[in-house]
Amino acid sequence: MSMHIGFDFTPPDVPGKVTGEIKYAEDYKKEGMVFARLLTSPLPSGRVAGIDATEALRMDGVVGIFTADDLPPVPPPGNPSLASNYVTYVGQPILAIAAVTEEIAESAIQKVKIDFERRPFVVDPLTSLAPGGHNAYPEGNVLVRTTEEGPEGSPIRGAEIRDVKWPQTAIDALKSGKEPIGGEFTTEWSFGNIDEAFSNAEVVVEEPFVTMGYPHHSLEARTSMAYWENGKCYFHGSSQSQSANNNGLARLLNIDPADLVFINEATGGGFGSKIGAYPIMAVSGNFSRVLNRPVQLRITREQEFYIGSARSGMQGWIKMAANANGKVTAVDLVIVNDGGATGGGSGNSSAQHVTVAYQPENMRYRGISVYTNTTPRGAQRGPGQNEMAAVLAPLADKVANQLGIDRVAFRRINAIDSDGFQGGSQGPVTSAFVKEALDQGMRTFGWKEKLEQPKENGSKVRGVGVGIGYHGAGGRGYDGLVRIGVDGKLYIHSGVGNLGTYSYAGTCRAAAEVLKMPWNHCEIIRGRTDRHLPHSSGQGGSNTIFTHTRTNWVAAQDAVSKLKEIASSEHGGTAEDYEIGEERVFNLRDPSKNLTYAQAASKAIELGGKFSGEVAPADINPITQRAVEGLAGTGLIGVAKDNLPGQGQPPGVLVGFCEIELDRDTGKYQILDYTAIADCGTVVHPKNFENAMRGGAVWGVGLAALERHVYDPQNGLPANTGLYQAKPPTYLDVNLDTQAGAVNIPDPQNPTGGRGIGEPTQGASAAALASAISDALDGHLFNSAPTTTDMIINHLAGNEYSTKSLKTNTF
């Protein structure tokens, strides 16, 4: 019976969020602080030939200017902090001006004259691939990796730009839903024999699809404030991660990571756009050093659109086959990704979604990522997987319907289990219970009952849908660090960032569990580097619950071992003679021989060495080494690298069920019901789990129904930089009665049984909604995410809707 895992608790930062007392980067002030503002590019492509800031610098209150010349050059296709030789999208930062007030800084920006040299530009991948199409860079339009891709969100290294063109016949084929024969790809893999499988199939469905890019628009824009003291940079920033930010940010500031104090108590959302250090962080940090004053660089909402990253769009073609039993026998998938001005695209992750959702017997994937002169793209909540889920669900419904198999049953036939595989390499998973999730969801949602109810009511028509969301959900090999203080409290040092998922807190429960420590005697130490925080994964990829319950578990186990050793040295016997409980370590045969945790901590300090952190394990990361050094002699130190055995990817899988009522006069619909059932192992924090299901459901509505980039191909201008134009869902656009549940079968490779589930919550919701829309409209396939009001109206009116051109950034 666990003490903490599976029980509700209040993460320590929640009260500060409801009172407004918790601080975000923008809330800090410092004596002598000046305000910097960015000048951003009016042009989609070109070069800065000259900057005349004479008039701006003459203004009262202006204290300095900072340009690309003040930073090391970044060769394309890198994403420079400030652009000069390669201006590649409208809104790209070019320079910053600091002044004593924001108003003066903005007025000064207006007085700067930039001499631009224009270059041709392009806002659509297929337009660039077409013969004679413009390229986003003078050197070309396609990223070719010369080394393997890093984890999601990591900077692109080992890559070159090439000029790739497709024959017009291939472009036309893709747009009309056929295989783009003759098109060149940069990523290809396959398993089995698709040709044979297609020829033997009972049903083959072949469709084009498009998913559009859209901005993350974290509600906290990436404002930062930096100052320098005694050779150290104190950097208030907004990041999803804490320790995983250190090395990248130190590199941007050209300092040793030991000289960086990164302060990030709370982060106003990230969704993949703030996983590690990002380019604009270089500006406030280095500008502050140059000016020798604290610099706050506030990012406006419009600038957050420009530099805050966005989901990559996809232009694709898929051919899917199944046998008479409903087993998916073959999938052939082509994806052209929109990399924006920088970015790699996420087509491989999209293909991976297909493998997990339907476990095809044979499959081929071919992909290429094309640069456009639109905002830089990066990871966004389930990048690749979630948008694929949204367009794949109605298509899978079509296969099921043609086979005459119920749509849920079809998914059950193809569902992944613990012996299943993921990705093109067909790698193993740690465990998977998706059939169980589908069965539970059908019951909770009332799938069969809903299918039997009348469909039409006047202008309104009901639709029900089902969808699957998937994302890899865990990593290995990071470090844990805990300290038992002489006050007897457990201090859990966490290098995990606080982006609003509360995984930083949920993972700390594992240490309390191991040490059998009441939660009110635990304190989480986090939020600033100088609080001695261990090496942690980045808070992306839904990995944190799996990854850091493990690190906290092993660190706490290390503390337990040390408690027993200390007790045996004090009371005799061997460590094996001792057990822990009720904040004591005691002799199993004679419990009167015991030490309180407080006494043991004092003993640890006396003993020194490994007990108090004077000596650290050899295999921990330098970040953790520094943290342990900082804590040495302050208590009993439990520290360890996660070397727990195991293999395979922990999958986070979610099934969603959605019911809508669509009005055929207006194209509008209401979501009547939404059920989400997760396969994420043991639920660590039930209340937070339910909330994660709900938040992800909202994101699914954005992806499936509302959010998209709109760029004018004539001038490269984005139309929807603001929130009201970008259309994130509001209270009145979503279902407010989510039924959330979990299979709750422990994952064998996590000591708490948990796996992550953050990202697929969106994919399942988007897929279920897209499936329900299609169902309401007699199986019509829009093959587009989002499917917006205008598309539905146009379909119902018999008009051609414009996204059939597969444009990723325009109507």
Next chain:
Amino acid sequence: MNPQLTRRRFIKGVIFSGAAASTGAGVYLAANAQPGSGGAERLITLNINGRNRPVDVMPSETLAYTLRYKLDLTGTKIGCNRGECGACSVLINGVPNYSCSVLTHNVKGKAVTSIEGIKGSDGSLHPIQAAFVTENAPQCGFCTPGQVISAVALLNNNPRPTKAEAARAMSGNLCRCGAYEHYINGVLRASGQIA
């Protein structure tokens, strides 16, 4: 000149612009503080969270700016600065408003309540705040002060709102994390409809 346009009538009404802002609170601007022309009219007293706060306000300054930069009340967040998100919501005479889209000179003589004024005078959480904690309602927390403001105003006017009424009243507060349902549950909890 219109004879009705008397000096007396305009003493209350005219604020002249000045070149550079000074600040009531931030030492970081003191070096540049210089009086603008007609600076006296810029010195106004605001009623914030039940206290009178003298402050030097530029003519076109927004309330969000004054709160955050002049009065150091940073619980009010600027999410968009355009009235498109609600993170900056405050109560003006009890009514929720976007403080990014109200001029500070417009709230002279009115009672402004920011998130810092929601707690009880003994420091206890307002029932809405307590319910939001119980529901673990905030995600990233950036929109939360605004959500609290709208929820407090709702319950002041309608102590037992239905779910639909609550959603409508809260609908001017965007939550990018999608925590809508958790906030609604918090409203229902604070109004005694769920326990």
Next chain:
Amino acid sequence: MPSHDVMPNMELFQPTQVEDALSLADRFAERGWLVGGGQDTYGWLKDRTKTTEALIDLSAISSLRGIKETEDGLEIGALTTLSEIGGDLKIQRSYSLLSKAAEVVASPQIRNIGTIGGNISQDVRCWYYRRGLSCYRAGGNLCYADTPEGMNREHALFETSRCVAASASDTAPALVALNATMVIKSTQGERMLSAEDYFVGPSIDIQNTTALRPGEVLTAVRLPTDWANASFYYEKVSDRNVWDFSLVNVAAAFKLDNEIIQDSRIVCGAVQCTPRRIVNVENAIRGQVKSQKTADLVSDSATAGAKALAHNGFKVPLMRNLVKRAIAA
């Protein structure tokens, strides 16, 4: 694009009497900017795409606020907020069309400060124009939206003339349907305009959406008893149900005698630069039973003359359906 969001420095006048506001409006004319709730104004100024020497803030003039009964209906002060209008029992009782329209504008907080005068006098929402591009409406000599590749999903179907921007107001169609009268004052005196004449399209004045001249102030909106307690229908269709402007909206008033339509005013918003009265439909249904059958017969003609741009063709069936629903409801 260069991005700004801090209010630039400018003069601010806060008159407390209408006469003082009129004097200021007269003195500054085009160099001044009248502001009520400011919900359209502040965006322009923060973006620095438009500027002014002086803000003339009308919000302290108490005589411009409130709803009062007159001999011939109701008079609504121009500075009355949309929330006040939505919640007013007199309006709900006799002119619920306007209540409904006021309640779907933007968001609660915007309705709490946004005024009826501002909502109907707001500038168009063409995103090119708002980006500060030098289009016809901004004094230039081209239109960015009316091109084969222009991103014109939200733009107009009717009566475009160089500019294809559409009216963004949710309440303006209701005021036209109610045959409201606009009370306009200046130092020269007072004049009245029907709601229909208050709104002007680009063929008449490409830089302004209303007939207000420099120095004039809209002080009140009068709702005549003529259309009080008619049978009303209002519907707004937008992508999101909060904040968004209408893709199309409809405001309709029907005078009925035993289900027979004696007279009607049917107005659509967001389909041209001004609220569009569907006069041919009004004529066609006069004397007909207000029913689905009548609606089905006439709704096709609601969009006669519509000229869709590259991406706003969906507005044609949407408008047709909304007019149909108004008649069938």
